[in-house]
Amino acid sequence: MPRRAAIGRRSFTSTLKALDDLATSGAQVSVRITDLDRGTTVLAGDDFLTLPVAGLGVVPLLIEVATAFEAGTLDPLEIVDRSAVAPVAVSGVWQHLKAPALPLIDLAVLTAATGDALAANVLLERVGLPAVRARIEQLGMERSALLDQFRDQRGPDDAPHFALASSRELSEMFAALVNSKAVSPGVSAQVAEWLSLNHDLSLVASSTGLDPFSHENDEHGLLFINKTGRDSGIRAEAGVLAGPRAGVSYAMIVCFDDLSILHRMRAHDAFRALGVELMEYVH
Template sequence: MGTPPEPKRDTASLRGSRRSNRRLPRRAAVGKRTFTSTLKALDELAQTGAKVSVRITDLDRGSSVLGGDDFVTLPVAGLGMVPLLIEVAAAIEAGTLDPYEIIERTSIERVEVGGVWQHLKAPALPVVDLAVLAASSGDAAASNALIQRVGLPAVRARIEQLGMSHSALLDRFRDTRGPDDAPHVALGSTRELAQMFAALVNSEAVSAGVSAQVAEWLSLNQDLSLVASATALDPFAHFNDEHGLLFINKTGRDDGIRVEAGVLAGPRAGVSYALIVCFDDLSIMHRLRAHEAFRTLGVELMEYVY
């Protein structure tokens, strides 16, 4: 087995380097710590028949800032790959998975629902590069290759070890789902998703090394179109932000499903958050209405932390 790569930065640096000494007193945030617009947007979605779940947790206090049906299990699409990445990083750290093991693309069934690997000429990639593709672009083929390599039972055991009793990785990505296939890729609750991201930045997901490695992979995520659109970060290079923001996230998308979870920390405060919206994707306007709720949450999260 190969030697696991050393994480380039530990999890403490992920938070500490972004939380400057110019942090404002908490009383200065009075009047900016409500999520009135978010609640209004989510209520309007619920009135149209959408299923909505939201959770925001203050990282310093560990208390809930906002919660709405955060215990309900809903489909989370590609966001279910985060526990997969945690299992991959844990196996690398334990020495049971060689990070440079080469996986052939032909070893998995072709899938075209999204991602980059299907468009690359390279017919095979090492495990660590597949993890980068899965985290940064939600690559379906790379994710399926990792699922095949470590196995769904191992990921499910890891989810149980993380204490996520309302979450599950059910299946790989598929272009079409038949009657014999699982109805969704993954399920989860916003409470557990927010807790998982908090554990990553607090070095509590398996170990400090595993937490740092997964957080580093997720810091490469290029989908900043939902909650993250309010951060004004560069989607292709947003780790070293000159304005002192710490941000990692993962999104999930499927027909009528939009999900995002992550951590956002600024000079005033830090939060972990998760939002799931399951809606009738009947027109572009239905989709835009759902997306706007995510962006509204992003604006109010920025007001909370900055």
């Protein structure tokens, strides 16, 4: 079937209702969905807002690392020791491994697949925060920024967040990755390959039915890459989902008062509603 055949009958009413309910309760919400075939906006709600996105901010870091690999200014097999940065335990698996040192390219995989804060901090130490900020500017992301490294606790002298972004720019960045327009085709392909290993399919991606640990080559023809961001009162996800009839890039950010499990689950339910309606759209 033509990809555009059933687009007219699809809507995002459940997603909009869930976001309206969150906004009424005091949460800040931002969403953007773009049709990859047409380049048109499918859904947009406060997509210009700059909001904290937690670990989702590692994607520009991965783009800078892949660019340095391609340019030859960074050796993918260079062995680096985790003692090069302060210990951080907010997320990831390297802190639990016995190997104290790993090659840079393996750290990129850990960062993309498990949201490994220690691996991300070592990569950031290696390429430098100014280089990542310059890359964000080169990508045309005027409302996004990587502010700091991951920290277990943020003091008064630290940046208040790891990263900021708008859902519009996150959606555009993921569209550029799958369209081979993020720096170069080689860089785009490398970063998309890393992100295809992401294990966190608990938000939007929970509706895809994909295996969190093995979804690179789906037998039902789904193309999917994503990255999530989580912190106290912050949930964010951006990615690309393509099926038989359509392909979309998407991003959603919800900042809420994390006062109870119910508050948190209400935010999670909005992401899952979006996932269901995205699946309907691409199929």
